[in-house]
Amino acid sequence: MTDPHRPYRPPLHLWLVAALAIAVGGFSFFGEVTRQNDGTDVRVDPTLPADLQADLLAAARTAYGLMQTPQFERALRAAAGQEPVYIARDRPRGDVDEVLARLRGEGRYLPLRLVLMSDSQVRFAQHYAAGGGIGYFTQAGEIHIPPAVAAQWRAGDLVERSCAINTLTHEITHTVSISPLVFTPAFTDTNAARPAIAGRTPGESPIASYLIGSAAQCAWLAREGRIAETELAACVEVFGTAGFNDRCTAFSAGESVRERPGLPPPMRRL
Numbered sequence: 338m339t340d341p342h343r344p345y346r347p348p349l350h351l352w353l354v355a356a357l358a359i360a361v362g363g364f365s366f367f368g369e370v371t372r373q374n375d376g377t378d379v380r381v382d383p384t385l386p387a388d389l390q391a392d393l394l395a396a397a398r399t400a401y402g403l404m405q406t407p408q409f410e411r412a413l414r415a416a417a418g419q420e421p422v423y424i425a426r427d428r429p430r431g432d433v434d435e436v437l438a439r440l441r442g443e444g445r446y447l448p449l450r451l452v453l454m455s456d457s458q459v460r461f462a463q464h465y466a467a468g469g470g471i472g473y474f475t476q477a478g479e480i481h482i483p484p485a486v487a488a489q490w491r492a493g494d495l496v497e498r499s500c501a502i503n504t505l506t507h508e509i510t511h512t513v514s515i516s517p518l519v520f521t522p523a524f525t526d527t528n529a530a531r532p533a534i535a536g537r538t539p540g541e542s543p544i545a546s547y548l549i550g551s552a553a554q555c556a557w558l559a560r561e562g563r564i565a566e567t568e569l570a571a572c573v574e575v576f577g578t579a580g581f582n583d584r585c586t587a588f589s590a591g592e593s594v595r596e597r598p599g600l601p602p603p604m605r606r607l
């Protein structure tokens with residue numbers, strides 16, 4: 338018979354089992370929510386045709402890889418110079434070193450799923466939705482790209498193809514978190530609800546997310562031999578550091594990728 342005045346004490350081995358279960362569960366939970374994506378954990382909407390899935394996957398992996406290259410770093414530095422860079426809401430006046438730190442160690446890339454938008458979604462969406470919000474719960478990013486971007490990547494002209502790299506790299510920056518647990522975006526710009534950046538004079542400095550997109554695009558063009566390393570800054574100037582523009586097909590006759598009269602206008606300054 339148990340003594341009613343003596344509280345029940347579980348045997349020592351039960352405590353050990355419980356402690357072990359908590360430790361294993363805790364470590365795997367921590368591991369799950371802090372998982373780093375180096376570009377290998379990218380999935381493409383499985384309902385798309387297999388060849389399109391393969392192409393989109395190749396484009397995304399190229400985008401991730403480019404951000405680690407010396408050409409990319411040179412393009413960033415050449416384009417931004419000593420100017421301050423708008424990085425995110427928490428860092429409106431940063432610099433290229435901080436941008437690189439967030440991309441190469443400090444930031445955490447969320448595992449990613451690529452989805453192709455339907456034509457009606459393209460008409461109504463102001464921006465391509467990218468990761469972020471859902472990361473609060475699932476720690477997974479999602480990028481929605483319009484069919485036009487997939488078509489660019491599949492084009493024959495290298496400059497047109499490079500525009501897909503620009504868009505993808507830009508959107509990938511929105512799936513980088515600088516906090517290990519809760520998703521805290523490393524790079525912010527605008528969205529449909531907030532079309533302007535508060536506390537900023539439009540055009541006052543490069544916006545990191547767009548600067549990164551154009552730098553990756555131009556680094557890819559240098560790697561493919563379409564432009565010289567000395568043309569990186571001129572190339573980033575063409576594609577801009579404050580928004581996407583319509584210049585992707587303006588170099589299909591092999592023109593130098595630099596400003597010239599008659600180019601489609603740069604985007605509205607942010």
Ligand SMILES: [Zn+2]
Nearest residue numbers: 507526527546
């Ligand atoms: Zn953006």
